[in-house]
Each structure stands twice: as structure tokens, then as C-alpha cells.
Amino acid sequence: xxxxxxxxxxxxxxRDAASPGRDLRIDVIxxxxxxxxxxxxxxxxxxxxxxPHNYGFSDAADVFVLLAxxxxxxxxxxxxxxxxxxxxxxxxxxxxxxxxxxxLALFVLVCGIVATAVVRTQNALxxxxxxxxxxxxxxxAAIVNALGLVYQPYYLDILPLxxxxxxxxxxxxxxxxxxxxxxxxxxxxxxxxATHAGLNLPNHPGxxxxxxxxxxxxxxxxxxxxxxxxxxxxxxxxxxxxxxLAAAAVILFAVVVKLSSGNPFGIALLNDWIESLQIGTDKxxxxxxxxxxxxxxxxxxxxxxxxxxxxxxxxxxxxxASLGRHSLEVFCAGIVLAIIGQIxxxxxxxxxLMQLIVNLSGITILIGLGTFxxxxxxxxxxxxxxxxxxxxxx
Numbered sequence: 302x303x304x305x306x307x308x309x310x311x312x313x314x315x316r317d318a319a320s321p322g323r324d325l326r327i328d329v330i331x332x333x334x335x336x337x338x339x340x341x342x343x344x345x346x347x348x349x350x351x352x353p354h355n356y357g358f359s360d361a362a363d364v365f366v367l368l369a370x371x372x373x374x375x376x377x378x379x380x381x382x383x384x385x386x387x388x389x390x391x392x393x394x395x396x397x398x399x400x401x402x403x404x405l406a407l408f409v410l411v412c413g414i415v416a417t418a419v420v421r422t423q424n425a426l427x428x429x430x431x432x433x434x435x436x437x438x439x440x441x442a443a444i445v446n447a448l449g450l451v452y453q454p455y456y457l458d459i460l461p462l463x464x465x466x467x468x469x470x471x472x473x474x475x476x477x478x479x480x481x482x483x484x485x486x487x488x489x490x491x492x493x494x495a496t497h498a499g500l501n502l503p504n505h506p507g508x509x510x511x512x513x514x515x516x517x518x519x520x521x522x523x524x525x526x527x528x529x530x531x532x533x534x535x536x537x538x539x540x541x542x543x544x545x546l547a548a549a550a551v552i553l554f555a556v557v558v559k560l561s562s563g564n565p566f567g568i569a570l571l572n573d574w575i576e577s578l579q580i581g582t583d584k585x586x587x588x589x590x591x592x593x594x595x596x597x598x599x600x601x602x603x604x605x606x607x608x609x610x611x612x613x614x615x616x617x618x619x620x621x622a623s624l625g626r627h628s629l630e631v632f633c634a635g636i637v638l639a640i641i642g643q644i645x646x647x648x649x650x651x652x653x654l655m656q657l658i659v660n661l662s663g664i665t666i667l668i669g670l671g672t673f674x675x676x677x678x679x680x681x682x683x684x685x686x687x688x689x690x691x692x693x694x695x
Contacts, residue, residue: 308536312479324375324532325613325622326606331368332624332671335631337361339663342456342639346646346656357555358582358594362459366518367595369463370473370525371532378474378526378533390471397467400629404460407633408447411457411640412436418644427644431455435506446505453504453511456636462513465502466522473519473526481527488523491516496586510585517587521595528599538603545604548597555594623671626678631671638663 338361340348354360377396381389411431418427428434432454436443446452450461476484495501495517501510555578557565564575582588612618624631642659649655 305536305539308531308534309482310480312477312481324371324608325618326602326608327368327372327375328622328625329613329618330364330602330621330625331372331628332621332626332631334361334364334368335624335628335635336621336664336667338365338632339635339639339667340660342636343642343646343659345651346642346660347653348656348660356559357552357598358559358578358588358590359592359598360584362513362584363521363591363595364598365459366462366466366513366521367525367528367599369466370522370527371529372525373467373470373522374474374477374526374529374533377470378478378530381471381474382478382533386471386475389474393467393470397464400460400464400467403629403633404450404457404464405447407460407636408454408457410637411454414637414640414644422644422648424647427647430643431640439506442505451503451505456639458512459632462511462515462518465515466519469519469522470526473523474530477523477527477530481530484523485527488520492520492587501585512585514585514587517585520587520592524596524599528603538600540604544600548600551593551597552601555590620668620672623675624667625671627671627674630674631667634670635663635667638666 337352340346341352341354341361343349352361373393377389377393380392412433415427415431415433416437419425428437435446435452436454443452450464453461473484473488476487495514500516501514504511558575558578561575561579564572566575578590582590584591606612613622642663645659646656
């Protein structure tokens with residue numbers, strides 16, 4: 302049995318002590334996804350028609366959650382390996398607290414933006430467009446529910462999902478370290494069991510649950526943790542040409558289906574299924590085609606996009622990486638800009654020129670924010686290291 306398969310089955314490989322550096326692919330792809338999320342959060346604009354979800358079954362949210370698992374493994378899994386579960390869990394807890402505070406601050410800010418828009422435009426529909434009406438109709442209950450993460454206005458549902466998944470990370474990582482395959486099988490069983498049983502967390506008011514069902518979306522997060530764990534120990538994917546071809550076939554099939562107005566294959570038995578794929582698969586409970594499509598994308602990226610590829614190190618790659626390294630700040634700024642952009646587009650009747658201006662302005666601001674944060678981080682790092690260097694010299 303090869304070292305890779307021993308690692309997948311039993312969590313032990315020939316290079317179990319390997320410790321690779323930061324994977325630039327994570328930062329670059331995550332930066333690109335943050336820009337896609339910003340554009341997608343302004344429905345009805347022409348730029349969103351060119352976004353990846355129009356050519357495949359998965360979308361930016363799927364990639365975001367998968368990368369969250371990968372980056373968590375690199376950030377906290379190594380800490381668990383080196384300093385133990387307690388220290389790693391405390392570090393995870395600190396990050397969860399940061400995410401929680403950021404979510405509440407974003408909630409208040411979004412409510413303030415919508416309220417300002419309603420007062421200035423005298424258009425109360427903005428309250429319904431973002432699902433903020435419970436906050437104004439029953440403020441006390443809305444605040445209590447928001448504190449408990451069981452009231453989530455539109456566009457404010459990804460961070461609560463991330464908080465729940467990150468809280469489960471230490472358990473998932475320990476399981477992945479023991480047996481990645483068994484961990485994936487258990488995660489798969491939870492996903493399918495919750496889907497068939499209708500299990501979800503509550504989202505008040507109303508009877509519906511979380512838009513991103515944590516019991517289903519933990520599957521993608523767990524897959525990301527397993528990929529991250531394999532990366533930590535230096536495992537390389539085996540060269541399986543048949544799997545490469547199958548992954549490419551899934552991507553091609555998705556493109557053909559999404560770009561066709563009807564059944565492109567002319568098989569009557571497939572009509573209903575093809576139509577459901579074209580309309581859109583179940584996002585709340587993570588429909589099968591989404592997982593298959595994302596798995597195919599992940600396989601091809603891991604196989605053919607090397608961590609040291611020149612594409613990642615060029616000017617565009619560096620700018621995207623600066624976004625990915627500061628994903629929380631850029632994500633929150635993107636949500637705010639997207640809501641402001643929606644209001645501007647609605648007030649200007651979605652004029653084509655204004656659509657282009659809003660998209661370009663938002664993307665420019667986000668890239669500028671990522672670049673500034675990277676510069677500021679390097680500046681403070683140099684300032685902190687200076688006294689140590691002076692002391693060492695003395």
C-alpha cells in the first residue's frame with residue numbers, strides 16, 4: 302500500500318512530520334472568491350451574469366467554506382500537533398470570538414445603512430429586500446435572536462455558519478488525524494441524515510432554518526480539513542488519469558447544462574433533472590451536484606495548479622493574495638459595499654453605466670483595502686522585530 306493511501310486510511314504516512322509553508326493557492330483563490338461574492342450580492346447587475354455560478358453547479362460560497370476548512374487545518378491543526386489540543390482549542394476560541402463580534406458589528410451596520418436608505422429615499426422596500434423588518438417591528442426580540450445567531454438577515458448568514466463549523470474544528474481535526482477516510486464517511490452520513498430528516502438550526506422569525514444548514518455544510522468544511530491535513534504532512538495526490546478525466550468531464554457537463562436553454566442531450570428521461578440543474582440546486586442542504594462539481598474543481602486545482610506557479614506570483618496574483626490573507630475584513634467590507642451598491646442601483650433604475658461603475662468601484666475599494674492591510678501588517682511586524690534585533694545586536 303502506498304504512503305498516500307496509508308495516510309488516507311490510517312492517518313499515518315511516510316512524511317508525517319512534514320511542515321510545508323503557507324500555500325499561496327489558498328490566498329489567491331480566496332481573494333478571487335471574495336470579489337465574486339461581492340458581485341453576486343448585487344443581483345440584477347450585468348457583471349454577475351459572468352460569475353462562475355452561471356457555468357457550474359457550485360458557487361463562491363461552496364469554495365469559501367471548503368477553503369475555510371483547508372486554512373483552519375493549516376492555521377490551527379499545526380498548533381494542535383505542536384502544542385496540544387488545549388492550546389489549539391483556545392486559539393480557535395479566540396478566533397470564534399473575533400468572528401462573533403465582527404458578525405454583530407456587521408449586523409448593526411447593515412441595519413443602520415438600510416434605515417438610512419429608507420429615510421432618505423422614502424422606500425420601505427429596502428427593509429424587506431435585506432430581511433431587516435423583524436429588527437424594526439420587534440427590536441428587542443431581534444437583538445436577542447441576533448445575539449444567539451438564530452436571526453440572520455440576508456447576506457449575514459455565512460459568518461454564523463463559519464462560527465459553528467470552526468467550533469467543531471478541533472474534533473474534526475483530531476478525527477482527520479486519526480483516519481481521514483473515516484472522518485469523511487462520518488461527515489457524509491451526518492450530511493445525508495440531516496438532509497433526509499429535515500434537521501437544521503432555527504432562524505427566527507418564521508419556520509425556516511438557517512439558509513446554510515450547518516449539518517449539511519459541515520461536509521465541505523470537513524473535506525477542506527482533510528485536504529489541509531494531507532497538505533500539512535506533505536502528501537501529494539496520486540497521478541490518476543481516469544480521475545483527472547472524470548473531474549474534467551464533470552466540469553464540462555456542468556458548463557454544457559448551464560449554458561443550454563433546454564436538455565442538450567435529447568434524452569427525455571433526463572428532462573426534469575436537467576431542468577432542475579439549470580434552475581439551481583438546493584443550496585441550503587447542499588445538493589449532490591454542488592458537491593460533485595466542487596470536488597472536481599478541487600481535484601483539478603490540486604493536481605495541476607502548483608503552489609509555486611508563476612500565475613500566483615504575478616501582479617494580479619499578489620493583489621488577490623492580499624485579499625485572501627485578510628478575508629474577514631474584506632468580506633465584511635464587501636457585504637457593506639454590496640448593500641450600498643444595491644441601493645444605488647435601485648435608485649438609478651439599474652442603468653448599465655451605473656452597474657459598471659458600482660462594480661468597478663467596489664472591486665477597487667476591496668483590493669485597496671487588502672493591499673493596505675498587507676502593508677500595515679508588514680509595517681507593524683517590522684516595528685515589532687526591530688527591538689528584538691537591537692537587543693540581539695547589543
